[in-house]
Amino acid sequence: AQKVTQAQTEISVVEKEDVTLDCVYETRDTTYYLFWYKQPPSGELVFLIRRNSFDEQNEISGRYSWNFQKSTSSFNFTITASQVVDSAVYFCALGAGFQKLVFGTGTRLLVSP
Amino acid sequence: NAGVTQTPKFQVLKTGQSMTLQCAQDMNHEYMSWYRQDPGMGLRLIHYSVGAGITDQGEVPNGYNVSRSTTEDFPLRLLSAAPSQTSVYFCASRPQGGLNQPQHFGDGTRLSIL
Numbered sequence: 001a002q003k004v005t006q007a008q009t010e011i012s013v014v015e016k017e018d019v020t021l022d023c024v025y026e027t028r029d030t031t032y033y034l035f036w037y038k039q040p041p042s043g044e045l046v047f048l049i050r051r052n053s054f055d056e057q058n059e060i061s062g063r064y065s066w067n068f069q070k071s072t073s074s075f076n077f078t079i080t081a082s083q084v085v086d087s088a089v090y091f092c093a094l095g096a097g098f099q100k101l102v103f104g105t106g107t108r109l110l111v112s113p
Numbered sequence: 114n115a116g117v118t119q120t121p122k123f124q125v126l127k128t129g130q131s132m133t134l135q136c137a138q139d140m141n142h143e144y145m146s147w148y149r150q151d152p153g154m155g156l157r158l159i160h161y162s163v164g165a166g167i168t169d170q171g172e173v174p175n176g177y178n179v180s181r182s183t184t185e186d187f188p189l190r191l192l193s194a195a196p197s198q199t200s201v202y203f204c205a206s207r208p209q210g211g212l213n214q215p216q217h218f219g220d221g222t223r224l225s226i227l
Contacts, residue, residue, distance in 0.1 A: 004155075006155075009153075032212075033212045033213060035215065037218075043201070043220065043221050043223075044218065044220045044221065045218040045221075047215045047216070047217075047218075050213070050215050052213060091155060091156065093156075095212030096212075100161070100171065101146075101158070101212065101216065102158075103148075103156040103157070105153055105154060105155040106155055
């Protein structure tokens with residue numbers, strides 16, 4: 001069975017702090033995909049990144065970076081120099097098996113000025 | 114480019130009423146799905162469709178029906194609403210070809226059952 005665990009329910013930081021959101025996944029499939037989505041207070045789901053199981057290269061996009069480690073089944077997300085606009089709920093998701101996406105329970109990030 | 118459009122955005126129902134949540138996409142995506150989002154539980158898959166005329170159950174299908182008569186539309190039906198179905202519902206679509214394609218989500222429908 002596929003499972004995604006986001007152990008951090010809520011994180012509060014002050015603007016300009018760095019913050020890491022943890023994601024641990026479980027799957028027996030050798031081919032799978034990992035995703036991060038952002039849900040701002042307005043409620044929509046915004047796609048951030050996709051990673052396949054054969055690509056363990058870390059990725060950086062502006063202030064965002066992702067650390068994929070198959071050895072620990074983790075796909076962590078770091079925001080550098082956080083801003084108030086980063087306040088949102090962040091979901092990690094696992095796609096294994098042809099069609100289904102399994103989401104974690106989300107981490108609420110609060111960035112205060 | 115509208116993407117994935119969900120209607121209505123908000124709805125209040127009484128227990129036992131029926132309702133259809135509409136979902137339409139204009140990207141010619143073969144795969145469409147419905148999720149519900151509940152506090153502390155993330156998003157859970159209700160039903161999905163890999164193409165017109167084909168639907169299948171997800172993780173939490175009970176109490177919901179779907180059909181896919183066209184590529185563009187994937188309505189979700191509640192035949193007899195129950196308070197446990199109070200949730201935020203998201204429709205999503207993506208091209209065929211597996212999960213290497215990211216899903217596009219609609220803006221959600223907030224449904225309250227009294």
